[in-house]
Amino acid sequence: MTTIRSFMTDDHRRCDDLFAEAEQAVGKGSFDLARAAFGHFHSAMLAHFDSEEKTLFPTFEAKTGMRMGPTQVMRMEHEQLRSLLDDAAEALKMANAEDYLGLADTLVIMMQQHNMKEENMLYPMCDQHLTAELPAILERLETELCEQ
Amino acid sequence: MLAFENAPPFAAPLRFFLTAPLFAALAGLLVAFEGPDIFASRWTPGALAATHLITIGFMLQVMLGALIQILPVVAGASLKRPVAVARVVHVGLTVGALLLAAGFFFGAPALLGIAALTLGLSMLFFLAVTVSALIAVPTTSPTIRGIKVALFGLSGVVGLGVVLALALAYGWPLPLMALADLHAGWGLGGWAGVLLAAMAYVVVPMFQLTPGYPARASWWFPLFMLLMLLLWSIGVLGDWSLLVRLGQLGAALAGMAFAGLTLRLQGQRRRARPDATYRYWQLGLILSIFGLFFLLTVAIRPALADIDGWTLMFGVLLIAGGFIPFITGMLYKIVPFLSWTHLQTCGQAKVPAPAMNKILAEPAMHRQLLAYAAALALLLAAIVIPAWLARPAGLAFAVANGWLWWNLAGAIGRYRHHQADIEAKLAAKLTAP
Numbered sequence: 001m002t003t004i005r006s007f008m009t010d011d012h013r014r015c016d017d018l019f020a021e022a023e024q025a026v027g028k029g030s031f032d033l034a035r036a037a038f039g040h041f042h043s044a045m046l047a048h049f050d051s052e053e054k055t056l057f058p059t060f061e062a063k064t065g066m067r068m069g070p071t072q073v074m075r076m077e078h079e080q081l082r083s084l085l086d087d088a089a090e091a092l093k094m095a096n097a098e099d100y101l102g103l104a105d106t107l108v109i110m111m112q113q114h115n116m117k118e119e120n121m122l123y124p125m126c127d128q129h130l131t132a133e134l135p136a137i138l139e140r141l142e143t144e145l146c147e148q
Numbered sequence: 149m150l151a152f153e154n155a156p157p158f159a160a161p162l163r164f165f166l167t168a169p170l171f172a173a174l175a176g177l178l179v180a181f182e183g184p185d186i187f188a189s190r191w192t193p194g195a196l197a198a199t200h201l202i203t204i205g206f207m208l209q210v211m212l213g214a215l216i217q218i219l220p221v222v223a224g225a226s227l228k229r230p231v232a233v234a235r236v237v238h239v240g241l242t243v244g245a246l247l248l249a250a251g252f253f254f255g256a257p258a259l260l261g262i263a264a265l266t267l268g269l270s271m272l273f274f275l276a277v278t279v280s281a282l283i284a285v286p287t288t289s290p291t292i293r294g295i296k297v298a299l300f301g302l303s304g305v306v307g308l309g310v311v312l313a314l315a316l317a318y319g320w321p322l323p324l325m326a327l328a329d330l331h332a333g334w335g336l337g338g339w340a341g342v343l344l345a346a347m348a349y350v351v352v353p354m355f356q357l358t359p360g361y362p363a364r365a366s367w368w369f370p371l372f373m374l375l376m377l378l379l380w381s382i383g384v385l386g387d388w389s390l391l392v393r394l395g396q397l398g399a400a401l402a403g404m405a406f407a408g409l410t411l412r413l414q415g416q417r418r419r420a421r422p423d424a425t426y427r428y429w430q431l432g433l434i435l436s437i438f439g440l441f442f443l444l445t446v447a448i449r450p451a452l453a454d455i456d457g458w459t460l461m462f463g464v465l466l467i468a469g470g471f472i473p474f475i476t477g478m479l480y481k482i483v484p485f486l487s488w489t490h491l492q493t494c495g496q497a498k499v500p501a502p503a504m505n506k507i508l509a510e511p512a513m514h515r516q517l518l519a520y521a522a523a524l525a526l527l528l529a530a531i532v533i534p535a536w537l538a539r540p541a542g543l544a545f546a547v548a549n550g551w552l553w554w555n556l557a558g559a560i561g562r563y564r565h566h567q568a569d570i571e572a573k574l575a576a577k578l579t580a581p
Contacts, residue, residue, distance in 0.1 A: 020357055020418035027420030079497050087500070101420065102505030108419070109485050109504075112354040113221065120289065121224065 004056070004130070005123035007138060008048075011145055012115045015044050019111075023104050031095045038092055042085055049078045051144040056126060059137060063129050070122050077114045084110060155220055156230030158490045162560065163238045164213025165479055169553035171205025171245060172472065176523070176549060178253075179542030186542075187534035190459050196252040202467060203335060204245040204267070206549075210475050211343055212237055212274060214482065215295070222350055223292045225281040233277050240270025248313065257317035264313035271306040275299060290366035294346025297370035301338025304377065305331060326384050326392070336466060337399045338377045342370045344474055345406055352410060355425055355481055356417035365409065372402050389450070396447035400440045407433045407440070407470075424513035428477030431521065435469030457531045464527055468545075476520070476552060483556055484508045487563040491570060499573045502566055508559040516555055520548040 018041035025034035057071040084107045091099040130137060175198040179186055186194035216234050220226040227233055244267035251259030278299060287293045308331040315322045345366070353360050380395025382388070411433045414426065422430075442462035446453045453459055484504035491501035523544035530537035 016357060016418075023420040024418070076497070080492055083497070083500060084503075087503070098505075099503070102503040104420075105423070106485070106488055106504045108357065109354065109481065110489075116350070116354070117221075 002138060003123075004126045004134070004137065004141075005119065007141060008052075008056075008123055009115075009119050011044075011048055012119065015041060015048060015111075018044055019104075019108065023101070026092070026097055026100055026104075029097070031092065034100075035092050038089060042089060045081065045085060047145055049082070051141050053078065055137065055140050055144060059130060059133060060122075060126050063133070064125075070117075070125070074114070074118065074122060077110070081107070081110060081114065155489075156216060156227070156234070158486055160230045160234040161213040161217040161482075161486070163234060164209045164216075164241075165483060166553070166556060166560070167238065167242055168206045168209040168213075168475075169549045169556065171201050171209065172549035173546045173553065174205070175199075175201035176542045176544070176546030178249075179527075180539045180546060181542070182538075183542075184534035184538040187457070187460065187531055187538055190463060193253050193255055195460075197249040199463065199467070200252065201245060201249045202472070204241065204248065207340060207467075207471055207475060209238075209241055209245075210479065211340065212241065214347075214478070215278065215343075217482070217486070218347075219278065219281060219295070222289075223282060223285050223295060225278075225285045227277055227281050233274070237270055237274045240266055240273070244270060251313070251317075260313045260317040264310045264317070268306060268310040271302065275303055289349075290361070290363070290370070291346045291349050293367065294342050294349070294370045297374050298339055298343035298346060300374065301334055301342055301377070304381075305335035305339050308334060323384070330380060330384050332463075333377055333380055333396070333399060336471075337373055337403065340471055341399075341403055341406075342373050344471070345369050347478070348406075348410060351478065351481070352413060352429075356414060356419050358413040358417045361409065361413065365405075369402060369406060373399060376402065393447045393450065396443055400443040400447060403440045404437050404444070407437045423510060424517050425477040425480050427514075427517055428473040428480070431517075431524075432470045432473035432477070435465050435473070435524075436471075439463075439465030439470055460531050461528070464531060468524055468527055473520070476517075479552075479556065480508065480513050483559050487559060487566075491563065491566055494567055495570045495574065498577055499570045501570070507562050507566075508555060512555050512558070516548065516551045519544070519551055523548040 018037065022034050022037035022041050025031075025037050053075060057074070061067045061071055084103060088100055088103040088107060091103055127134070178194060178198045178201065182192075182194040186192055186198065189195065190199070213234070216227060216230055216237075244263050247259050247263035247266060250256065251261075251263050282292075282296060282299070285292060287296065308327060311322070312324065312327055312331055314320065315324060315327075349361050349366050352358055376395045376398035378395075379391050379398070383391030383393075383395060411430070414429065414433075417426070419426070439462050442458060442465065446458070446462075484507040487507045488501055488504050495501055523541065526537055526541035526544050530541040
């Protein structure tokens, strides 16, 4: 059965794949390829954040009344990730491999530990509290994440 | 119930991370000072002192610091007053390790007794704090199970260590050699090995973008290792050598399987270039497989342990070749990453934090890794030809670990510099109209 946890975790893995493609391209020195691959990764990440911030988190907050809890921390981490993504895009634009790879290292750990918190704590909580809303939420997340 | 933001202040783990390399360097200096005699057997006062400077002063030091840091993140178990806990444990561990090494080196019963008391009480305190934080946490992942089993292993190695130190100090009639082997088994297998695996389940996929560890094997590894150590312990208690050998065999095979699996996963990594952490782990995985091979041979033919250098080879390969590289590799990620997150928090999303490579640059880590690999090669060669190589190997080991300290301390210096800079910029932004 599809759960919020499995669906959103799959999307994390898809973002990982796109990240790896971009980094591989920079490693090989082909910046045009890297910019294209990073573009895909960047928009997949932003779409993922948006679907959480506009659909999943508000529903969770409304249902549980936890507004300043885990979802707030996740929003803060999204901000940090967004700014890392912008910096990395900038480094790619300038064709600065050294800066890009340094930022990518920071980005990968930040992203992975953020994902770990969501996959192991927040998503299971969502699945637990949003049983009634589950089909409708999954449908909305699916449209939001597949549109781009 | 959620521990999203309960990560402790930087000061809590940092004191452990900055002390540890100094202990490893001290062990190197001790080898250089003692010279060839230290390689005569694992029971020489110098060898016992150097071993414990590394296992307690370096390994345990970093492992406890890291646990205080990550328990809230990976297990959702937050310690109350983490900085106070860190302070007490750090002082107890540092003083205890120095006293113990001095007790071995000078053959001073009183020092051994005080060291046993200091280390025993510090670890009892640490265990009480962590177990009470973990007790309500359900075992929902192999990592949480691994941490719980590892803490049990810690109580085993510390309990046996205290008994051994007191037996040595007061001449209790105990089978010291069999108990010392068992003590090492609990320390390297039940505590360090299981904790390493529990951390690897999280950090190997995270740092290298590898596939995850297979679920069933990762759930079973901690329990299997625990079972082998229990068999080994019962064997020692009942004087059944076959059971002892079975436990050793199982522990060696489990360790080799874990290292082999990790090597295979790392082969499937998707990061663009090998960094210092990755290379340190490759080195550690390969050498610990060789080290465990020596344990395997002793389990099958115990007489091999009487060959000169056989057990020394095992110890050097597994500890200096395996655990120190694993730990150093992780320090090279943890320290820059924690610096970065704390700078992020400090900038309050208004002033950006510098990326990790601005805190600790790759070339600095890489050069230190080469120095460490050279020291390791000398150390292994010194087991075979101690007369020529013991002192150079000790010195090289001290230099490589001093260099590790220099790299980490440099990173912290840059962290403090950036912190002051961010605070100044933030103040300027807030006062600007």
